[in-house]
Amino acid sequence: MLQKGLFPETLPPCFSTVDLKRALRGIVPEVRAKELHKRPTDYVRYNGTKHDGSRRFFGSPNPISYFYVADFVSKNWRTFDERFTASPFSVSRPREGQDTDDRPVIIPSLSELTTEASKKIGYSPFILKTDIAQFFPSIYTHSISWSAHGIERAKKDTEVSSKDLPFNRLDFLVRNCQLAETRGVLVGPDAFRLVSEFIAAGIDGELFDAVGAEIVGAARHVDDYYLGLQSETAAIVVLSKLRELLQRYNLNINDSKTKILSGLEPLNDLWAQELRQESRNLNGYNVYVTDTVDDIVLFINKALDLSATFKTDSPVKIALRTLDQIRLYRKDEWSVVEPYLQRIIFHHPHCIDYAALLVVKRVALNKKIDSEGWTAAVHHLVLRHLAFNHHHEVVWLLWLLLCCRLDIPDELVTALIASPNAHIRSLVVAGFADGRIARKPKLSLGGKLPSTDQNWLLNLQARSVGFSKASFGGSMSAEFEHLANRNVVLIDIQDHLDKVQKGSVHAISRTRYGYDRQDDDYYDFGDDDGIAF
Template sequence: MTVDSRLRRLLDRGFYAVELPPPFRTERFSVVRNSLTPRNGYSGATTFFDGATFRGHLRRFGVINPINYLLLSRHISQNWKDIVATNRLSSSSGARPKFPKLAAEGRAIETVSLASKRTAQRHLASSYPVILSLDINRFYGSIYTHAIPWAVLGKKEAKRQFANNTLNTHWSAQLDRFCRNCNQRQTIGIPIGPDTSRIISEMILARIDSEICANKTGVSSNQMFHNIDDYQFGVMDMGEAENAEAQFVRVLTRYELQLNDFKTEVSQGIEFSPSYFQREFDILRKQSERAFVEHFFEILYKEINSRPSVNVVGYALKRFAKALAKNEEQDLVREHLQRLLYAQPHQARWVFPLLLGIWQRQPVNSDVRRLLAWGVTTTARRNDVGSLLWFLYAAIFLRVSLGKKVCSAAVGISNELVDLVLLHGRAEGCFSLNMQVIRARYRPLSLTSAAWLPIYEAERKGWDGSPAFTKIGSPKDPGALYADLAANDVQFYVTDRRYFQVEAFDGWGLRETDFDPELARGFFADFLDDFDFYGEDENYE
């Protein structure tokens, strides 16, 4: 793959966190990959938001200022061979970033497969009597950007070059600067979500791996496996486990990182076993459609509680999406999905692809309105922005009106991504907003601030003509860079109705016709005979 191909892939497929609803995508971003020329040292703010993991815990995600993301992606693309060489310091990683073919679907870089992780973990458990599991505390949020040249050159050599004033011109030091410029020159933390963060973090982990397994440490590379910051060590006894943990902590400290004490576990013998919860669903073959639905959700509810460390909901709903969509007992499926969403609103991104497909085939009723209003206020109260965005998206998808009281709960958390979707819903006639509050929030802000996204898209789409949202090409747009983006019709939030259809849910393979009972008739029996339950391989952890 060429430098230009890598850059186009990162711009068009790697900008947003995969957890966001379909409208959050870039269009035509790669058109300006060579023409956009910001001044030296351009620095914009990252837009941060909290979103729930499948466990319900909040994690901080980030959307990088697009000018800085372009510069960062360009530098990564140009120095990819050196990045690959750094990654080769480790032979223990299960998540080494790779670029697929440009035409391939999915993200800019490939993700680790669940199967490969299970294979490596199973090998460790069969080769050693004790498995030590360790985790890095707040990994992405704790990364010290100056550790990038430390990772590439080794800390001692990087320090030596810094002292001699020669480090500044090395590509790794320049990468450090590009990372800092993504968040107003701060040195602590890189955002979760963009594919560039996966690439940068893996370089640091490769150096950490090499030092953990260095000569005379007592730990070898074939004893260790990790998927990003989740590590397992195979050891012979508790003494070796204590040494491995001590070595792990010692190296982490060297790179300004810390152990997560709450995730440290020691397993012996058959206590450590990679989870194969998928097989619990095999029993669903050869059942009637109603029995399938009842039994499916019975297994799902049980597995959610018994396996909290894996994303059972994401796996089950996505893997059996067509069986649930085409099932004649759609009212029963709908009731179970609504029940699941009330119980665990943080699973919104996994529930809505199916629930919206069912809802759109019937008139919107009070049950739908009640659930959406409850979801907006509940997720806003929990500051779960990621899930809140999905509830707001669902309301626009179905054109459900949300009143001032419900919308004020969303406005109250003061998040740029939420405000953007609220402005979209208002333009569609769905949301009732107090615009004085929103305008006052954005009036003093520039396009280098964390508010760049709603400011740019609201003006470009004509959603609000007040001074708060008319800054493209003004002094609030240094270098008129956003004017160049707008002139090239670059989008960072796409309102085309094709992104408000079930076909927009990447990787689900759903079509609106799947939810038509007449067209689906006879599908179910063939599905149970022919469907490969293990044909798709994704990481649901």
């Protein structure tokens, strides 16, 4: 979980902690000995996009702090798995990823919810549709222990090292990843997805015990509920009980998304069903349709029209995934579609990642792209999004420039390193170290590199590649010195290019970047050298 599950999946694939396992060898016993030391650390914030134009913050936790959380989950995996299996409603049960997957834990996509929900609600004449408001940011870390051991027991025994209440320790370890804050858990790292599912699955059981007789069938995907009921009255009763249970854990119903529906109403938007059908046709699943350039352009234009009509970037993401499925980057028709991609990134920021992945795939295949057009478009957009502090757009666009070896002038580098965000600045450092940025950026890091603040990634990257020779300070300094001295790799630009150079590998991963989800509401356990990741 530490190797593939630390960075949010919404970051470009160059951000990787696979090398941490190697780099930590030799100090794991020392690290574990400090597990209960009060060493709260900050995390790197990541201002991301959502399909509807709103924003969501993700976080990249300090690797040593996160090690403890991942280690706890690994050691207690049976408890987690039993809770997940026991849930009467969950269709988001995590499963272990395969070695070929990009994430260590896989949660079924939201688009699978409607199919599973339809099966589970059965003959229900009425459906209560609701979700938990601001789920991850609202989780009270003490409720981790409440959920595992019961609220009354957990409130009586709050000792971090309690032998009777082992999840008190997890509460403490989670808080250490976020400057000791008790309100909310980070969005992005896989361990925190498991923690949130653990709490939600526990509430499922409590709800079933309380009002299960009223429920015909139900499905929950992370924080989204579809509850099948006999009557509208039963829906109100169940909603009231769910609201009460959530409040006990300091969580709340999202009233703006709560509806009582007829059992005949479609659970999935009709536009999404129709567009996915057309995507399958374009893939050649329907013998009546071939993927001529006119068909492709028509499909893109329909997706753009749907996006404008329903005020969501989701149709455009479906279209870009379809371009990956038909492997447009290998075809001559690319030159016709490429200008659409260049225009899309101006108006659909939530789609910048998919567009970048498609372009980089074509470059990895040694195919021609409109270098001049992409350079001009990306330079303009980087400066625009830097002004708004939009990390997602800036990081992905910078990654595109670096992978394609497009021109990055000094003035653009100066603007990038002026950003306070460590994801952006560390990627600049990696670009220079990799020979993709001509001159060394004028980035002063000081005579002592903090190991526990929000710049941990920048400082560790700078030391590991020789950009800075300063020593580390702070409570994690010993661990960070060890990692830097072993030249830990946290950003590897070339690795993705090497992987997607293979013709059989898709541009867009099937296990990250929100693949095949309607929207974005929502993660190998081994023991080599005693490290469980």
